[in-house]
C-alpha cells in the first residue's frame with residue numbers, strides 16, 4: 001500500500017477524484033509511514049488523534065460530489081500555528097501544555113477546503129533559529145542525511161515533506177524559516193508577499209516580518225496551497241485587500257543577479273549550483289543581467305535589530321500569568337523572572353535581551369531608529385531595481401545543510417545562514433526557494449536551494465520561473 005501512496009497534492013487529488021483511493025486510505029497510509037520513519041527523523045511533535053475522523057469527513061464530502069484542490073489531502077502544520085483544541089507549543093517549554101482555543105485563519109480556510117491535518121511539526125523555539133536545534137523537545141534530522149540539520153526554523157515541516165511523511169506542510173517565515181529549510185531538505189518553499197496570508201492565529205515573532213507559507217514537493221503544489229490560504233482577513237488588519245491584483249505573467253522575464261553580494265562567505269558548490277540555475281533560466285529564453293543593490297548587504301544587520309526588537313515586545317505576553325508555564329517566586333517580579341527563566345530557552349532569552357536593549361531609551365536612536373532608516377533605504381533600492389528586472393536571484397542559503405551541533409555554540413555563524421533570505425522579509429516581497437543542483441558532502445548529494453524574489457504580489461512570476469528550474473515547465 002505505502003509504495004503506491006501519492007507524494008504530491010496533484011497526484012493525491014487525482015487518485016481521490018477518480019475514487020482509486022479514499023481519503024481514509026490516504027491518511028492511514030501516511031500515518032503508517034510516520035510510525036515507520038518519524039522515530040528517526042522526529043519531524044512531528046505530535047500526530048493528531050482525529051486524523052482518520054477528519055479523513056472520513058473528507059470522504060463524505062467527496063461522496064457528495066464535492067471537489068476542491070485540497071479536499072482529502074493530508075498535510076502537516078508548524079507548531080506555532082493554532083489548531084483549535086490541539087496543543088500549540090512553538091517548541092517551547094513555556095507553552096508545552098497550551099491548547100489553542102481557536103483556529104488560525106489559514107487553518108479555517110484549509111478546513112473549509114477539506115484538508116486533513118496530520119499533526120504539528122518541530123521547529124526552533126518561537127521560530128528563532130536556522131537548524132531546529134533550539135526546539136525544547138529535541139532535534140529533527142535531515143531526511144537526505146540524518147547526521148545533518150533540516151534547517152530552520154520550519155525544519156520539522158521541511159523534513160516531513162522531504163521524508164514523504166506529509167504531502168505538504170505549513171511553515172512560517174520571518175527571516176527565511178520556510179525557504180532555508182526547504183533548501184536544506186530539497187523541497188519547494190514559498191514566503192508569500194507580506195499581508196497576502198493572514199497572521200491571525202500565528203504566534204507572533206516579528207509582526208512586521210512574519211508570514212505563513214507552504215512547503216511542498218513541487219512549485220505547482222506550492223501554488224495550490226497558497227491559493228487556498230491567501231486573502232484579506234478582517235482578523236488581521238495588515239492583510240492586503242483582495243481586489244489588489246497580482247502581477248500578471250509574462251513570456252520572457254529579466255532576472256537580476258546582485259553579483260557583488262554573492263562573493264563573501266558563500267560555499268563554492270552552492271555558487272556552482274546557482275550558476276547552473278541561471279543557465280537553465282537562460283536556456284528557457286529568459287534574460288539574466290547583473291544588478292547592483294548597494295544596500296542589500298545591510299539587510300542582515302538591519303534584520304537582527306528590528307526582529308529582536310519586535311520579539312521582545314511580542315514575547316512580553318508570556319509572563320507566567322496569562323499563558324503557559326508558571327513558577328512561583330518571592331514576589332510578583334520574581335514570578336516573572338522564574339517563569340520566563342524556566343520557560344524560555346537560551347536563544348529566545350538572548351533575543352529578548354537584545355531587543356530590549358535596542359529599544360531602551362538611551363540606545364533607541366542609535367539602533368532601532370537607525371535600523372528603521374536602513375529598512376527604508378533597502379526598500380527604496382529594491383523598488384528602483386524592480387524597474388529594470390522582474391526578479392532578483394540569489395542562492396537561498398550560503399551553505400548546504402550543516403552537521404548537527406556544528407553551529408550551536410556560535411550564534412553569529414547561525415545568523416549568517418540568513419544572509420540571503422532576510423531581505424525579502426525586510427522589504428515585504430515574495431520569495432521562492434526551489435531545489436536546483438547538489439553539493440557533495442561525505443559521499444552524499446545534498447540539495448541546494450535557488451532563491452527568486454519578486455516585487456509585492458509577484459507570486460505568479462515566481463511560480464513561472466520556479467517551474468522552469470524544477471523542470472515542471474520548459
Ligand code: GLN
Pocket residue numbers: 127128129130152153172173174175176177178205307418
Ligand atoms: N533564521 C532566522 C532567525 O533565526 C529566521 C527565523 C524565521 O524566519 N522565523 O531569525
